[in-house]
Each structure stands twice: as C-alpha cells, then as structure tokens.
Amino acid sequence: xxxxxxxxxxxxxxxxxxxxxxxxxPRLDTLDGKTVYLVDCRFDDSELLLREIQNWFRDRMxxxxxxxxxxxxxxxxxxxxxxxxxxxxxxxxIIGVGH
Amino acid sequence: xxxxxxYGVPTVAVHTSVFKWVVRSVAGANGMPHMRQVFVPQPxxxxxxxxxxAYVEGKDPVTDRLVMQEIVEGLTQPFGEGExxxxxxxxxxxxxxxxxxxxxxxxxxxxxxxxxxxPIVLPTEERVAAMLKGTRRKPDEVVGHMxxxxxxxxxxxxxxxxxxxAVMAGAKPQYLPVIxxxxxxxxxxxxxxxxxxxxxxxxxxxxxxxxxxNSGLGALAPYNHANATIGRAYNLLSQNLQGxxxxxxxxxxxxxxxYAYGSVTFAENEERSPWEAFHVEHGxxxxxxxxxxxxxxxxxxxxxxxxxxxxREHVGxxxxxxxxxxxxxxxxxxxxxxxxxxxxGFKSKRxxxxxxxxxxxxxxxxxxxxxxxxxxxxxxxTFGEEPWATRLKAAADEPIQMFLTKDIHVVIVGGETNxxxxxxxxxxxxxxxxxxxx
Numbered sequence: 001x002x003x004x005x006x007x008x009x010x011x012x013x014x015x016x017x018x019x020x021x022x023x024x025x026p027r028l029d030t031l032d033g034k035t036v037y038l039v040d041c042r043f044d045d046s047e048l049l050l051r052e053i054q055n056w057f058r059d060r061m062x063x064x065x066x067x068x069x070x071x072x073x074x075x076x077x078x079x080x081x082x083x084x085x086x087x088x089x090x091x092x093x094i095i096g097v098g099h
Numbered sequence: 100x101x102x103x104x105x106y107g108v109p110t111v112a113v114h115t116s117v118f119k120w121v122v123r124s125v126a127g128a129n130g131m132p133h134m135r136q137v138f139v140p141q142p143x144x145x146x147x148x149x150x151x152x153a154y155v156e157g158k159d160p161v162t163d164r165l166v167m168q169e170i171v172e173g174l175t176q177p178f179g180e181g182e183x184x185x186x187x188x189x190x191x192x193x194x195x196x197x198x199x200x201x202x203x204x205x206x207x208x209x210x211x212x213x214x215x216x217x218p219i220v221l222p223t224e225e226r227v228a229a230m231l232k233g234t235r236r237k238p239d240e241v242v243g244h245m246x247x248x249x250x251x252x253x254x255x256x257x258x259x260x261x262x263x264x265a266v267m268a269g270a271k272p273q274y275l276p277v278i279x280x281x282x283x284x285x286x287x288x289x290x291x292x293x294x295x296x297x298x299x300x301x302x303x304x305x306x307x308x309x310x311x312x313n314s315g316l317g318a319l320a321p322y323n324h325a326n327a328t329i330g331r332a333y334n335l336l337s338q339n340l341q342g343x344x345x346x347x348x349x350x351x352x353x354x355x356x357x358y359a360y361g362s363v364t365f366a367e368n369e370e371r372s373p374w375e376a377f378h379v380e381h382g383x384x385x386x387x388x389x390x391x392x393x394x395x396x397x398x399x400x401x402x403x404x405x406x407x408x409x410x411r412e413h414v415g416x417x418x419x420x421x422x423x424x425x426x427x428x429x430x431x432x433x434x435x436x437x438x439x440x441x442x443x444g445f446k447s448k449r450x451x452x453x454x455x456x457x458x459x460x461x462x463x464x465x466x467x468x469x470x471x472x473x474x475x476x477x478x479x480x481t482f483g484e485e486p487w488a489t490r491l492k493a494a495a496d497e498p499i500q501m502f503l504t505k506d507i508h509v510v511i512v513g514g515e516t517n518x519x520x521x522x523x524x525x526x527x528x529x530x531x532x533x534x535x536x537x
Contacts, residue, residue, distance in 0.1 A: 010194060012267060014254040015191075018186055024109075086106070
C-alpha cells in the first residue's frame with residue numbers, strides 16, 4: 001500500500017550558532033535623582049508613546065529627570081553615538097517602541 | 100539591546116504585545132533571556148496622545164501588570180541568581196529525521212513548518228545524492244549564512260542542506276547551481292518584515308536555455324518547471340536554513356505575500372530585448388550565468404502600451420501609485436520596451452532609468468508625510484544623508500524625486516502577445532554567479 005514503506009530522510013534545517021552569554025547591566029537602587037533617557041527608535045509613532053511615558057514621570061515621579069532622544073538613523077541600524085551619550089550623561093534607558 | 104550589554108546602562112525595552120514571542124526569542128538567542136521587556140497594546144501608530152497615555156497608565160497585556168510599574172521595576176529590581184550573567188549553550192541540527200512512512204513524514208514536515216504547507220518531495224538519501232550530482236561542490240562545503248531580520252542571528256548551511264531543500268521543491272539536479280547561487284547570496288526569500296516582503300529572482304546567461312527556463316510567454320506564471328521549482332526551492336531553503344519562518348515567531352508579515360510561494364522567478368528575455376542584459380549591466384559577461392535578487396514585491400502597477408499624447412503622465416501616475424520607499428523595477432514585455440524606444444528615444448536601459456528618476460516626483464510635503472518615509476527616509480535626511488537632506492529642504496509644493504537613480508532597474512520579460520508591462524516595487528540586492536556553483 002502506497003505510503004507504508006519506511007523512509008529515511010534528511011533534516012532540511014540549517015545550523016544555528018552557539019548562543020553566547022551576554023551579561024546585563026546591574027539595576028539601580030532607585031530612580032530618584034537619576035537621569036532616565038527615553039530613546040525613540042523611530043519606528044512608526046514610537047516618539048508619541050515615549051512622550052506620554054515622559055509625562056507620566058513628570059506627574060508621578062518628579063524626582064526623575066527624563067531626556068527624550070532619538071537614535072541617529074533608522075531603527076534597523078545601530079546607534080553607538082546615542083549609547084555613548086546615554087552612558088556618559090544618563091543612568092538608565094527606556095527604548096521604544098521596538099519589535 | 101547593546102546599550103544594556105555593551106554599555107552597562109540598565110535598560111527596559113517597550114514593545115507592542117503582538118511582538119511578544121519575537122522579542123523574547125531574539126533576546127534568548129542573543130544570550131540575554133532575562134532582558135527586561137515591557138509590552139503595551141497594539142497598535143501605537145495612529146493613536147492620540149490621550150489614547151497613548153491610557154496605554155501608559157494601563158496594564159501590560161502580556162503580564163496583566165501595570166506598564167509603569169514594570170518599567171520602574173525593570174530598571175531598579177535586581178536580577179535573580181544567574182539571570183544577570185545571561186545564558187550560553189550549543190545548538191545542533193541532526194542530519195537525519197527519524198524514519199517513518201511517506202504519509203507520516205509528509206505530516207511531520209508540515210507540522211514542523213519545514214514546508215510551504217503544500218506537499219513536498221521527501222528528501223531521501225538517494226534523492227539528495229542524485230541532486231548533489233548537479234554540482235562539483237562537496238556536500239559539506241559551507242554555502243553561506245542567512246537570517247529573517249537584521250535583529251536575529253545568522254544560521255549556516257552546507258551544499259547538502261541546500262540540496263535537501265531543492266529536492267523538497269521538486270527541482271532537478273541541473274537546476275542546483277542556480278539554487279546554490281541564490282542560497283550563497285544570503286538574501287532571504289522569507290524576510291520577517293511586518294510589511295510582508297517577497298523576493299524576485301531574475302536569471303541571465305546561457306543557463307537559462309540549458310535548463311529550459313521561461314523568459315517569454317507566461318514567464319511569471321506557473322507554466323515552467325524550472326521557473327517554478329527553482330523559485331520554490333529558494334523559498335523553502337530560505338525559511339529552513341535561516342532557522343524558520345513561523346508566524347508570530349520568525350515571521351511577522353501582517354498580511355503576508357502570495358509571491359512568497361515561489362518568489363517572482365524567471366529568466367530575462369535577452370533574445371528579444373533591445374537593450375543590454377541585466378547581469379551584463381552588473382559586471383558579468385554575456386557568456387556568464389548569474390541570478391539577480393530583489394526584495395519587496397509588495398506594490399505592483401501595470402499598464403498597456405504607451406499612448407502618444409499622455410504616456411509621460413501615465414507613467415508618472417503609476418510611479419506615484421507605488422509606495423514611496425521601495426524603488427521601481429520596470430518589467431517590460433519586449434513589445435513594451437520597443438514602445439519606450441519609439442516614444443522616448445531611449446537607446447539604453449540607463450537612459451530610460453534616468454528618465455524614470457526624473458519623472459518619479461511628488462510634492463515634498465506629501466512625500467515626507469508618508470509613514471514609510473517617516474520611518475525609513477526622514478531619519479537619514481535629518482542626519483545629513485544626501486540627497487535626502489537637500490530634498491528635505493524643498494518647499495512644501497515643490498515636486499521632489501521619490502527615488503535614487505541607482506535603485507531603479509529595468510528587466511525584459513514576456514512573450515509579445517501584447518505590449519503589457521508592469522512596475523514591481525522592489526529593492527535590488529545583488530547579482531550572484533551561477534557558474535561558481537556548477
């Protein structure tokens with residue numbers, strides 16, 4: 001009967017790379033008195049959402065200084081100058097809206 | 100999330116909830132499974148400030164916890180034991196699948212999403228060995244690397260892996276050099292853009308006739324074995340060799356794209372073209388064989404002939420009907436190509452392309468207001484990239500060019516039953532040698 005013979009076939013998937021460990025930055029004790037960068041990754045209307053997060057901090061946690069900034073090009077490109085600025089001038093970052 | 104790992108800045112990423120599986124798997128594959136991620140409802144685009152404030156004040160639809168509580172805690176709550184250091188481990192792909200009947204294996208391949216949901220030719224060892232006779236290359240030779248988006252990791256594949264996918268598509272061994280060239284390009288036919296991309300593949304040179312590809316009547320349609328199975332193989336190998344193309348995980352095209360069954364795969368009609376062959380334009384000799392790859396294939400416009408009085412306006416209208424970010428590739432039946440010569444006197448593709456570039460214009464204010472230009476062109480203009488920076492300075496009603504000359508292309512295809520022609524919105528990536536893979 002057709003389809004009953006046992007077949008041995010090859011796997012069509014490619015070879016994944018090894019997952020390399022990447023450590024995350026330790027968290028802050030508190031946001032009070034700290035500078036939090038809100039980073040617009042320039043995807044759709046992400047800046048508008050970040051503005052509302054900025055407004056929330058202004059209203060609910062006024063002790064947090066927020067800086068709204070944008071990555072230096074389109075979201076598909078890395079933005080090392082932005083990261084350098086935040087490392088030098090800020091304490092934490094919120095990036096949005098990504099996917 | 101280089102800022103968190105490379106720059107030591109505690110960071111929270113905010114996404115819309117539809118991307119929850121994608122961003123979690125990307126974080127895991129990058130060794131940061133505990134990266135802090137917070138979700139808001141989909142969509143953000145088009146919402147008012149009040150609606151977005153409600154998102155911010157509301158709950159994360161993935162965790163059902165308050166969005167701002169999660170953000171604040173994401174920046175201040177210490178990681179658990181072992182979470183800060185990330186994760187590291189090997190992954191492997193076995194050469195063989197567990198044996199089974201034809202029926203069971205067809206189901207297995209479909210359930211594992213190794214197919215395009217249509218029946219495939221099962222890649223038995225005998226069939227793959229026969230396919231490998233289509234190239235002098237060794238089965239274990241690395242062909243290339245591919246990934247579905249810029250944010251994911253590259254997967255690697257060998258000649259044998261490409262041959263497996265070629266068998267599944269129903270291709271013949273003599274097609275394998277074309278399929279290997281496509282694989283070696285690294286251009287995925289299964290990109291994960293939310294815009295629902297597909298690819299176009301144009302074959303040039305002697306191999307077109309050697310393997311019986313169609314460049315004439317019905318070349319873009321399912322009437323030729325080589326065109327059909329080479330295109331299907333390109334799509335199957337792309338999804339499988341890059342690590343998958345699964346909706347919600349490794350594929351996020353909102354509407355999908357029917358061209359992604361087999362790409363728009365055809366041979367250029369060099370014999371009936373009045374102009375230089377596409378691969379020759381890109382540095383190959385006429386005696387060499389090559390395949391050229393394009394991505395996009397979302398917007399398409401078409402027309403019949405060129406009317407004497409208003410042909411310029413008609414072409415301009417078609418160009419403005421495309422999306423403003425993806426450049427136009429003119430697919431001209433040989434009859435239509437001759438009409439462009441008759442009407443415009445274009446002695447070469449280059450002359451026609453220059454004319455297209457000059458006539459693809461729209462008022463600056465309207466061009467810059469498109470969401471696609473806002474996302475992908477405006478940021479480059481604001482940081483001084485030319486010619487976009489200059490075009491950004493144009494008066495609101497000034498007609499500015501929508502594309503760049505280098506991104507506009509012309510390909511000749513068709514059987515001369517009528518001077519129909521179309522514009523395919525797609526981005527040219529590269530022309531890859533086929534002869535290297537014979």
